[in-house]
Amino acid sequence: MGQVAVQAKQVVRREVSLPPYLLLLLPALTFMLLMYGYPFFSSITRSFINSQGQFSFENYQKTVDLYLKDIGFTFVVTVFSTAVSAGLAILLAVYLRLRQSSISRVLGGLYRVPIFIPFVVVAQMMTTFLAPHGLLNLTLAKVGMVDIKNPLQLFNFYGLTFGFVWKMIPFSVLIIHGGFQMIDNSYIEAARSCGAGLMRVITRVLIPMNRPSILVALVLVYSQIVGTFTLPYMLIGGKIPTTITVDIAHRINYFRDFGVANTLGVFSYLLVLATAVYYLKSSVKKVTGSQASER
Amino acid sequence: MSVKRILILTAEIVMLVLVFLIIVGPMMSLFIWSIAHRWYWPNTLPQEVGLEYWKQALGLHTSLAIGAISIVPAFLLSLLIAVVVVIISMLIAIPAGYALAKYRIPFGAFIMFLFLMPNAFPQQPIFVNLLHIFTRWGLAGTIQGVILVHILVGLVFGVWITSATFRSIPSYLEEAAHSVGAGSLYTFFHITLPLAAPGLLASSVFVFITSLDEFTGTFFIGLPFVNTLPMTLYSSSGYNMQFASVIAIILLIPSILFMTLIQKVLKAEYVGGMG
Numbered sequence: 001m002g003q004v005a006v007q008a009k010q011v012v013r014r015e016v017s018l019p020p021y022l023l024l025l026l027p028a029l030t031f032m033l034l035m036y037g038y039p040f041f042s043s044i045t046r047s048f049i050n051s052q053g054q055f056s057f058e059n060y061q062k063t064v065d066l067y068l069k070d071i072g073f074t075f076v077v078t079v080f081s082t083a084v085s086a087g088l089a090i091l092l093a094v095y096l097r098l099r100q101s102s103i104s105r106v107l108g109g110l111y112r113v114p115i116f117i118p119f120v121v122v123a124q125m126m127t128t129f130l131a132p133h134g135l136l137n138l139t140l141a142k143v144g145m146v147d148i149k150n151p152l153q154l155f156n157f158y159g160l161t162f163g164f165v166w167k168m169i170p171f172s173v174l175i176i177h178g179g180f181q182m183i184d185n186s187y188i189e190a191a192r193s194c195g196a197g198l199m200r201v202i203t204r205v206l207i208p209m210n211r212p213s214i215l216v217a218l219v220l221v222y223s224q225i226v227g228t229f230t231l232p233y234m235l236i237g238g239k240i241p242t243t244i245t246v247d248i249a250h251r252i253n254y255f256r257d258f259g260v261a262n263t264l265g266v267f268s269y270l271l272v273l274a275t276a277v278y279y280l281k282s283s284v285k286k287v288t289g290s291q292a293s294e295r
Numbered sequence: 296m297s298v299k300r301i302l303i304l305t306a307e308i309v310m311l312v313l314v315f316l317i318i319v320g321p322m323m324s325l326f327i328w329s330i331a332h333r334w335y336w337p338n339t340l341p342q343e344v345g346l347e348y349w350k351q352a353l354g355l356h357t358s359l360a361i362g363a364i365s366i367v368p369a370f371l372l373s374l375l376i377a378v379v380v381v382i383i384s385m386l387i388a389i390p391a392g393y394a395l396a397k398y399r400i401p402f403g404a405f406i407m408f409l410f411l412m413p414n415a416f417p418q419q420p421i422f423v424n425l426l427h428i429f430t431r432w433g434l435a436g437t438i439q440g441v442i443l444v445h446i447l448v449g450l451v452f453g454v455w456i457t458s459a460t461f462r463s464i465p466s467y468l469e470e471a472a473h474s475v476g477a478g479s480l481y482t483f484f485h486i487t488l489p490l491a492a493p494g495l496l497a498s499s500v501f502v503f504i505t506s507l508d509e510f511t512g513t514f515f516i517g518l519p520f521v522n523t524l525p526m527t528l529y530s531s532s533g534y535n536m537q538f539a540s541v542i543a544i545i546l547l548i549p550s551i552l553f554m555t556l557i558q559k560v561l562k563a564e565y566v567g568g569m570g
Contacts, residue, residue, distance in 0.1 A: 019398070021394035021397075021400055023390075024391060024393060024394035025391050025394045025395075027386075027387045028391035028450065031446070031447075032409050032410065032450070035425070035447045036409065036412065036421060037409065038424075039422075039424035039428060040412070040416070040420075040421060042428075043420040043423065046427075092314075103311050110314060111314065111318070112554060116504065117547060117551070118525070118546060118550060120508065120510040120525045120529065120546070121325075121508075121543045121547050121550070122321075123532075124532055124539055124540065124542075125321040125322065125543065128321075129321040129324040135321075136320065138337065138339045139320075141337065141339075223416070223417070227417025229419050229514070230511065234532060245417070248419055249419075252426070252515065258427055262420060262423065265419065265420025265423065268420065269420070276412075276416055279411070280412070284404050284407050284411070
């Protein structure tokens, strides 16, 4: 009888006192709600408020009139850069997975170099490297591939793609190669012993088995490129067409126009909506799944 | 057979050279610009090279050329901001990471959601709205405002890396400590924390570098009063290529150092959303 009472008391006490994790989480949670949740929420609500402070679709009308082309440009440049990065990254990762040589080991170290280089440095690099008088044009002219009086103009779609791909490939290879290394050699040997050639091993065994990490790489690269401001801002700037991020900066710096800036922001959310949902769903599932299996 | 082998070897060497040129080319371009005193088109290389711009940037020489200011104050400011950001971020991130790793939390999915959203959605609209909010709070254009934004950018990684670290520590070690009479706090500081130290260190260095390199948030919140190193790089890149290249190289060094240091434990979560 006494024991039961003690147990009951313990249960009661446990329910009354705050759970410890709440205290531990409180600072981070408060910070995130105030500094992320609130501005995220207001970035959507403010897009519906016009300069007179009333609810309207004026900002959307204006954004579509002025920036539809830039929204399309952002989408095309992002899809193209993501596809090129993913394609090259898969090739490099397949090579690193299947080939064990001194050259492949050197390449395996070399490809990682750009991984932590910030976009602001990448942007400065690309403005010097890709300029009409830059190192790329000068070198190509020296080899005779380019007429120096008529250099490649790269402060546009192509230069932007080059910069994005340069920065994103290492990151994609890291994820995709990690996935390939989880595939046991026996699968590859089994396919080979059944007479599968190299191409079949890659397209029928390696890539299908590694689909999740390839998808994660695609999703992360895509959503990062949509949100990147520095590279397009320093490479293309106000030229037409430019990216959404540059337009947002112009809207704020020159006009203090938060309405249209936020509407452009909403359009950039819409561009990543599908990838964001996929990413959030799969990450939450992964973490909760691993927690469940631990217990 | 041997012809095939030679072909493969040639293809490998061509690929290596190509990858090397593509990766090193743009960096080479920065380096050449940083030492170019005179570089007239259409010469492939500068006619006159030297360390003049480095000396100017490091404050050893003063020059009246446009945009030639010492970057030492900006460097010190960036360093100060980064140190403060690491301290505050880690103070917030360690308990949160621990809670996410060790407790079953109601609304856990929602909390995780909140911490994952900055990776999934563009962050620029957040900075734009923070500018609006900070203007009301008197934080726009101040160092405190910039620190808050840097914490926001770093905290997400901080929480994820620390929680992954704590999760990797087997709970039977903590249970063993409990069973011989150690209290929760004692166990945390004497068992869990030392085991987690390498992961927490990696996380701190990561937050540090994120703050050092942060551009977009500082651009909206800090300009024109808070001139961190990336801001100085941006403002000089318009008219003084040499100077901007010097700063870019200075910013390049910590990121490559960090990459080589963290090689062994490099994981995808560390990298997402960087820059």
